[in-house]
Amino acid sequence: MKLDPFYLIVDSADWIERLVPLGVKLIQLRIKTMEDSGLRAEIRKAKALCAEHQCQLIVNDHWRLAIEEGCDFVHLGQEDLQNADLARIRTAGLKLGLSTHDHLELQTAMAAEPDYIALGPIYPTILKKMKWAPQGVERISEWERRVAPIPLVAIGGLNPDRLDGVFAAGADSAAVVTDITLNADPEARTREWIGKTERWR
Template sequence: MVQLDPFYPIVRDTDWLARLLPVGIRLVQLRIKDASYEVVEAEITKALRLCAKAGCQLVVNDYWSAAIDAGADFVHLGQEDLASADLTAIRRAGIKVGISSHSDEELETALAAAPDYVALGPIYPTLLKKMPWAPQGLERIATWKARIACPLVVIGGITPERAPDVFVAGADSVAVITDIVTHQSPEQRTETWMSLTQPLRGR
């Protein structure tokens, strides 16, 4: 089974990645939106180089074909991306797969693809984007954790104050975007997250 760091920041480009890597993050997702294939592949290649130097695991969001071409070792797919992705090609390239899910039906779809981790969200109301799904809450974390054999990543409105309850409920890793990128000192906030999750490393 794949091992995920308990703290899972998500960044939109390699500029953000370069800011957070010196803090010591061990897992990060590169989530690029609305860019050309050439830009995406260049960003993935740069991100892989930065992460390799820092000892950080990189997850590429959505762009599975570019991830294969760049030699990435992890991709994250939403439900729509999963429907169109060539899982055979992804697996043949030795790439691990994480899949988003927001309902029981989506969980079944995700599990049918034999993912290396499943993501559940939003746990709490989130300001990042308008969600068609109601907040899942802590009980759903425990329910889903009991149903899957792979790590469970949770996302959506999670802060350092809420994180302990989320981990007690069964989450293996907490994905964070807004709490970091909107903070007056993203690097300092990342340090807070790293300290908070340190006791969970190597468990």
């Protein structure tokens, strides 16, 4: 499978409503703490918006709700992977993305036969406290050799100026969170990312 090179990660359907119409084609809804009824409403709204704009929606963590709401792609971290019913996810026809931060996690992820592997943090990140040091672009090249032909997503501290190095090292897609959501003009920054990743489409 081929991933869009620009992979936006947001924490609400409102962000999807704001940014997907600008031309975003790959987006993850990543909501960590919310009750099921609220989550279901967010996923339902996100799914409708993405369908309207031909954007691939990926639901983070909440695979049961994703199945119930008819979504077709989930992303799991390593802890979530341990508790997930992979057989049920596959039977429901969902594609699967998995996070990795070190060699042991990569081994675990590859055993699950995912549809993409994410590696991070590539650079220092403010998204969350990490026990892993920044991986650097050299690790991207190593991971690419190990996971090919599975698509590789780079995440962590990315911005438009760092994209050339990330893609040259072997990443298929670059994931972004705070560089857009904390930007003074998220719409303009989104357009910049879309323009900067155009050559890898």
